[in-house]
Amino acid sequence: MNKSIMIVGVGGQGTLLASRILGSALLDCGYDVKVSEVHGMSQRGGSVVTYVRCGEKVASPIIEKGEADIILAFEQLEAARWIEYLRTDGKVIVNTQQIDPMPVVMGAVEYPDGVIDALRATGASVQAVDALPLAVEAGTAKAVNVILIGAMAKNMELDKEVWIKALKESVPPKFLELNLKAFEMGYNS
C-alpha cells in the first residue's frame, strides 16, 4: 500500500528540508521513495508544494487531487489551497501561522477568516499546530519547519529514532541541538 504525503507552504519556509528529512526517514525504513520538489521562480515567496510518496514500488513522483493521505501545511491558507488533493479520509496537519499573500498585503482582498474551521467542515481530520511560538521558544523562528516535522512524525508509523537520524544527517551540526529540541516540541504538540 503506497502512502502519499504533501508538504505545502510559502517559499522560504523550509518545506524542502522537511521533504528531504521525510524522504530519507522513509528510505531508511526500507520503502521505495519518490520526492518531487519545486525550485526556481515560485520559491520567491510564492505558494510551494512538495510531494513525498512511498511504498513497495512507487512510479509517479507527484500527487494529484484526492490522492494525499496526509497534507502537512506550513501556513493555513496553503492548507485550504491544497485541500482538494487530500483523500476524503485523509489528515491535515496545519500550522496556524498566517502569512499574507501579496493581494492581501496590497489591500485588494482580506485574508480569509475561519480557515481552520473551514478545513474541519470538509470532513477531513485536522490537527492544528501553533508552530511559530513553539519555534521561538525552541530558539529561532526559523525552526517552524522542524516543529512541523515533529508533529508529522507523531502521525507516521516510523520509529522516532529514524526521524532523529534523518534530522542529524540533514542539518548542520551547530544547529543540531536546537533542531532536536524543536522536533521534540513538535512531536509532543
Next chain:
Amino acid sequence: MKKLLLGNEAVARGLYEAGCRVVSSYPGTPSTEVTEFASKYDEIFSEWAPNEKVAMEVAFGASVAGARSFCAMKHVGLNVAADPLFTASYTGVNAGMVILVADDPGMHSSQNEQDSRHYAMGAKVMMLEPSDSAECLDYTKRAFELSEKFDTPVIIRETTRVAHSRSTAELADRVDNGLKEYIKNPQKYVMVPANAKGKHVVVEQRILDQIAYCETEAVENGLNKVEYNSKKIGVIASGICYQYAKEALGENASYLKLGCIYPLPVELIKNFASECETVYVLEELDDYIETHCRKNGIDVIGKDAFTLQGEYSQSLIAKVILGEEKDTLKTDVNIVPRPPVLCAGCPHRGLFYALKQLKVTVSGDIGCYTLGASQPLGMIDTVLCMGASVSGLHGRNLADPANAKKSVAVIGDSTFIHSGVTGLINIAYNATDSVVIILDNSITGMTGHQQNPTTGYNIKGEPAAAVSLEKLAEAVGIKNVIVVDPYNLEETKNGIQTALDADGPAVVISRRPCALLKTVKHNPPLKVNKDKCKSCKMCMKIGCPAISMKDGKAQIDFTQCLGCNVCSQLCKFGAIE
C-alpha cells in the same frame, strides 16, 4: 550502495562514474543542480560559462582534445547553443560529448513551453530521455558510450519532474580511461563547405545505423523496453509520462518505453502496436512520437485525447483512458492567490520603486527582477529572452527617438554578461540615447545563487577574475556610467534621471548584493510605532511581503524584515523605526 538522489544529482553522479573530465554550463531551472553537484567531484573540472553557447563550445573543445565532456542547460538555453550543436553533429566527437537539456512543461520557472525534442531531429543528434533518477545516472553513462560508438554528441532530455524529483539509484565506481589521443583531421573537424558536404553524408548514414541500433541492440540492453501485460491498452511513452502511465494503469496495459527518443525505431513500434487493441501515445508538449507513428502508418491516439499544454499526470491518464476520477474535498474558503514576490530586503525593490516615480517605460529581462512586473510595482513593459531588454530598448528608441528620454532597460549582472553586453555594444556603435540599468546583486539569483564572471569567484567559491561593469561599459563606448545604491531611493532616482538627461547612451549600475547571500549582514528588523502611524499605506506601495495592515495600522513581520530601510524612506511621519 543505494541512495535517494535528485534527478540532476544522479546525472552528475553518472558524469563522475563515466569518467567525464570537463563540465561547462550556464545555470537555468530546472537544469542547474547537475553542474552544482558535478563541481563537488574533484576529478571533474567544472565551470559556470558566461552563456550556453560558450559552454557547449567548451565541451566540444574538450571532447576534441580527448576528454569526455558535458554541458547542461534549460530548454531556452539550447536555443542559445543551437549554433555549435548543429555543426558539432557534423564533426562528431573524439572522446564522448554529452549535452543535457531540461524542458519545463507547465512552465514552473520559464518563459515558454518549448519542446526540445525537435532539436534532436533538427540537428540529427541522438537523444535519450530518462524517467527517474536511476535512469538519469544510467543513461548519462550510456550517452557517453553511444557518443563514442556513433561519433556524435548525444543529448539527454529531462523534464522538470525528472530533474527535480528524488528517487533511488545504485552507485558505482568511477571508470576513467584517461585522455584519448587527438589526431589532426581537418576533414572531420574543419567544417568548411567541401568537408561539411562529405560529413552530411556521414550524418545521414549515422541516423540509419542508429535506427538499426534502436530496433535491436537497444531492446536487448533495455534502453527501449517492451512490457506486455493486458493487451487491451498499449502505451507508447518515454520519460515521466511512462511513470504516470504505470501509476494510472499498472498491469492493465502493455508498455513500449522509449529510452532513445531520437532517432525513433519503426519496426519496434509497429510490432508493439499490432499486438495491442488500442494504442495511446503519452507525451507532454508536442505530438513528436505521435507524428512519427502516423508518418509510418501506425494508428495511435495522442493529442486529440490529451493536450499540447502543460504537464500530464496519473489522474489525467486515468480520466482519459479509464474514465476514472477521484472524489475530492471542497471548501468555500476564498483561496487568495499567492504569486511569487521579490523577497523582503531585495535590492531590486528600491530600484523599481524609483522607476515607478520616474514613470518610465521598462524593457525587462530574465531573472528575479522580472518580478518587478508584478503589482504593486508593475514596472516592466516587456520580457522576451536573455539580453532582449538591452537590444530591444535600442530598437524601441530607433523607432521612436523621443522614447529614449523616458525609457530604460533593466538587466541583471549575470544576464548582462550572458547576452546583454552585445546589445550594449550595438547601442554604443549605432548610437541611440538608451539608458541601460544593470542590476548588480553580485550573484546569479533566480537559479539559486551561482557565481558568474562579475562576482570575483568561480563555481567552487575560489577567487577568480571579475569583470568590472564600469570599465566594460566605458570600453564599449558608453561615456555616462553612474553607480547607485538601490537601498537609497533618492540617490537611485537622481542617478537614473541624470542618465536620462545625459547626451548619448548611459549605463546605471544599481549595486547591492542579494539579501539572501550568506555573506550579507542585515540590520535588525524594523518596527512600526503605532502612535506615529497615520495609516496612509505609503509603505505598502513597495510591495514588501514583510509589511501588512493590522487593525488599521501598518505592521512589520519580524521573521521576514531584514532592516533594509526602503520602507522607512517612504514614511512621512517617521513611524518606521
